[in-house]
Amino acid sequence: xxxxxxxxxxxxxxxxxxxxxxxxxxxxxxxxxxxxxxxxxxxxxxxxxxxxxxxxxxxxxxxxxxxxxxxxxxxxxxxxxxxxxxxxxxxxxxxxxxxxxxxxxxxxxxxxxxxxxxxxxxxxxxxxxxxxxxxxxxxxxxxxxxxxxxxxxxxxxxxxxxxxxxxxxxxxxxxxxxxxxxxxxxxxxxxxxxxxxxxxxxxxxxxxxxxxxxxxxxxxxxxxxxxxxxxxxxxxxxxxxxxxxxxxxxxxxxxxxxxxxxxxxxxxxxxxxxxxxxxxxxxxxxxxxxxxxxxxxxxxxxxxxxxxxxxxxxxxxxxxx
Numbered sequence: 001x002x003x004x005x006x007x008x009x010x011x012x013x014x015x016x017x018x019x020x021x022x023x024x025x026x027x028x029x030x031x032x033x034x035x036x037x038x039x040x041x042x043x044x045x046x047x048x049x050x051x052x053x054x055x056x057x058x059x060x061x062x063x064x065x066x067x068x069x070x071x072x073x074x075x076x077x078x079x080x081x082x083x084x085x086x087x088x089x090x091x092x093x094x095x096x097x098x099x100x101x102x103x104x105x106x107x108x109x110x111x112x113x114x115x116x117x118x119x120x121x122x123x124x125x126x127x128x129x130x131x132x133x134x135x136x137x138x139x140x141x142x143x144x145x146x147x148x149x150x151x152x153x154x155x156x157x158x159x160x161x162x163x164x165x166x167x168x169x170x171x172x173x174x175x176x177x178x179x180x181x182x183x184x185x186x187x188x189x190x191x192x193x194x195x196x197x198x199x200x201x202x203x204x205x206x207x208x209x210x211x212x213x214x215x216x217x218x219x220x221x222x223x224x225x226x227x228x229x230x231x232x233x234x235x236x237x238x239x240x241x242x243x244x245x246x247x248x249x250x251x252x253x254x255x256x257x258x259x260x261x262x263x264x265x266x267x268x269x270x271x272x273x274x275x276x277x278x279x280x281x282x283x284x285x286x287x288x289x290x291x292x293x294x295x296x297x298x299x300x301x302x303x304x305x306x307x308x309x310x311x312x313x314x315x316x317x318x319x320x321x
Contacts, residue, residue: 105151114147125195129188139183146179154295157245157252160320164250173244200243201236207294208232208285215284218277227282230269234262245295252319256293263289292316 105113122143126136150170156162157171169178176196177189184192209228212219219227236243240262247254263286270282292315 105155107148107152110148110151111144113151114144118143118147121199122195125192129184129191131188135183139180142180142183146176150175158314158318158320162250164246167246167250167252168248171245172248172250173242175244197236197242201232204232204235204243204294211288212281212285215288216277216281218275218281223274223278226273227270227278231263231266234266234269235259237262239265245293251321252293253321256316256319259293260290290316293319 118140122140126139129139131139153162153166153170157167162170169175172178174193177193180189180192205228208231209224212224212228234240240258241247241255245255246252247258267282267286271279274282292313295312295314
């Protein structure tokens with residue numbers, strides 16, 4: 001009987017160990033399933049936002065080109081039809097989340113869009129630079145050329161077809177200064193470059209503010225503004241090359257790595273200023289940004305006076321080296 005009791009005790013111990021092991025495996029499987037569900041949910045959110053942005057693009061495209069009708073070539077109707085067809089193809093496509101989807105833009109369309117967009121963004125600022133009418137016209141023409149070239153060459157940048165110097169001349173932190181150096185003095189160039197950086201920050205504020213809000217309800221009001229401003233301060237700091245698409249070496253990969261460091265700095269600054277749930281929401285936002293970079297393809301002034309954006313998300317694995 002004693003032997004039987006010992007054997008029964010050993011068997012019970014083995015069974016308890018097996019049950020504990022099964023429970024551990026079950027918890028691991030549940031965690032994996034939860035993680036997968038969160039990833040799928042995030043991908044669905046990203047795709048939904050892409051569809052919303054594309055629909056907004058379609059609804060506003062006709063009005064934007066109509067405003068530029070008298071400023072572009074006599075082939076207005078052909079350009080309008082072409083732009084609508086391109087936008088429709090972009091909306092109907094079903095790309096995988098995070099894939100590089102920036103389309104090649106032909107020179108005429110790129111210039112037509114720049115002619116319509118540049119006066120909205122820079123027109124009022126030209127007077128602040130103290131330029132006379134002829135000087136303003138020259139600078140605005142140079143800005144149109146610069147923006148049109150950037151629009152045309154963005155796809156080449158993503159494909160890795162630009163030399164480091166070409167990438168710096170068009171997408172580096174000093175690109176605007178480089179392209180307008182022969183038209184403005186040093187002080188005017190500095191003011192224009194600072195204004196352009198404010199425009200970029202405003203675009204990012206609109207884009208990231210909406211994304212941050214979709215991550216949860218913990219970050220609202222002053223706390224959300226604090227988190228957003230801290231993120232923008234780091235993303236557009238000198239340490240992050242003022243948020244340029246390429247790093248000082250002309251590489252998007254360098255700029256991406258610098259962006260990751262900027263997120264880490266912002267998170268560290270906010271760690272003691274946000275509550276646990278707020279910090280958790282911030283972490284979810286930052287994690288969603290670590291897998292790629294955002295490209296603002298178009299920023300225009302809405303009727304309300306704010307910015308209206310058309311943006312793309314490019315996965316980190318698709319960035320050129």
